[in-house]
Amino acid sequence: MNPIISIKNINKTFSTGEEAVKDFSLDIMKGEILALLGPNGAGKTTLISMICGIIEPSSGSVSVNGFDVVKDYKKTRSIIGLVPQELVLESFETAMNTIQFSRGLFGKKRDHEFIKKILTQLSLWDKRNTTIMELSGGMKRRVLIAKALSHEPSILFLDEPTAGVDVELRKDMWAIIKNLKKQGVTIILTTHYIEEAEEIADRVGIINKGELLVIEEKRNLLNKMGTKTLTIELNSKIKSIPNSLSSYNLQLASKGMSITYNYKKQEEKTGITSLLVDLKKAGITLKDLDTNQTSLEEIFVDIVRK
């Protein structure tokens, strides 16, 4: 399958000399939800801005649906919707006017029924004639999404869509994004909420200092990078790990009342069976067992630190 967005060796160096994006290459497939994770200043917004045409790349190329974003900008931009990170809206305009403006700007004729459908989906229909400055932060965020969707894009960029919004609205946003995916829209979202990527993304890319460190299917990433921890609760306290168990790299916890063992789930032999046998041989009796999967957050921190 041909990618809907193909980024090839793109670089961006600002006039200040700051290298925001370095030799970045990535293919994004049609209909997927890709989450780009990265700390503040990692280059996520710069990358999106280059694809959307707000910033010119210093070198490299980006094609959208087979068209170059610089040479054929009209063709590429007309199918892209962008929800910016900042709540940038004309305060004195009504929600309806600003959304109609966006639709027109992207070359589409006015379509009252379509706009009504979007506003209803986003619970904005009742607020259509309210001026932007009278809307709450969450409602403004919804207006930005409505603006991005107003021209029926097949690619949607969401730059930190749930930054600073409450839990309820965040869950609403996730439902909207999942629904858009069902309609065939390709979604690229940047976030530093790992929970968000874990909840809705198909693939996860991790960016730091302008470089793509990892790009993986979310499940593969969790499986490949994720370490599982087996916590063994003991019947009686032990002072130290017996020498016969040194090869397992066990750690003593809970003041000698439990042992933890780290293993890779995807490996053929996890070593759990032999550990349990050796524990029995060492005369240690077990009370309970528990396992924990490393979260995407821990993987992210681990990769970024490296």
Added chain:
Amino acid sequence: MNFEAIKAIYIFEMTRTFRTLLQSLVSPVISTSLYFIVFGTAIGSRMEDISEVPYGAFIVPGLIMLTVLTQSISNAAFGIYFPKFIGTINEILSAPVSAFEIVIGYVGAAATKSMMIGIIIFITAHFFVEISVEHPVWMVVFLVLTCVSFSLFGFIIGIWAKNFEQLNLIPMLVITPLVFLGGSFYSISMLPEFWQKVSFFNPVVYLISGFRWSFFGSSDVAIEVSIMAILLFSSFCLYTIYQIFKFGYKIKQ
């Protein structure tokens, strides 16, 4: 050509005009009426006719130009500066619109607004002085060309300005003196010879002279020269805007 985008920008800008009707239209009409009362009626009644035109009527084209020039610049400058200031310019930059289409939308709206003000002042003038137009078609041509060319100039200022102070700097420090010294309230021929020569370096002289010719059939400079001057100025503005978008000056990083 993305006509829908041009339409969207134009309608959006015109909506702003009608939302701030008092500031946009009523305020220039009041200030111009004050000029008519002071210069036209009070002082004008003691002034001699200029080129057989009563002083009150003589200042009408100059007053229209004074308002139209400053309004064209400030409308267009504010129109493009405001999205830059609040950040909504990014939506325009990420839309499938060319620089040319953006300019038509913003400059078109700014020029329309100035023309509306010019026409309202023209109508207002009839309440104070008796006035007739000798070349109505040329009057419209001059009004349209002036509104468009100075809106283009305002658009450049809006892109160049880093803050609201800079936005008002050129209109205040350059345009207003040029208009006042460009023959709004007097004929260039009334000046001593030296200052007449200096005045011919003022581009506004050509605009006011041409516009006044369309009213009274007499002018300080030949009508052809006036038309050439305004076309030259428009071409300069268009070329500057082309360069701005080509290199992304103060728009794209």
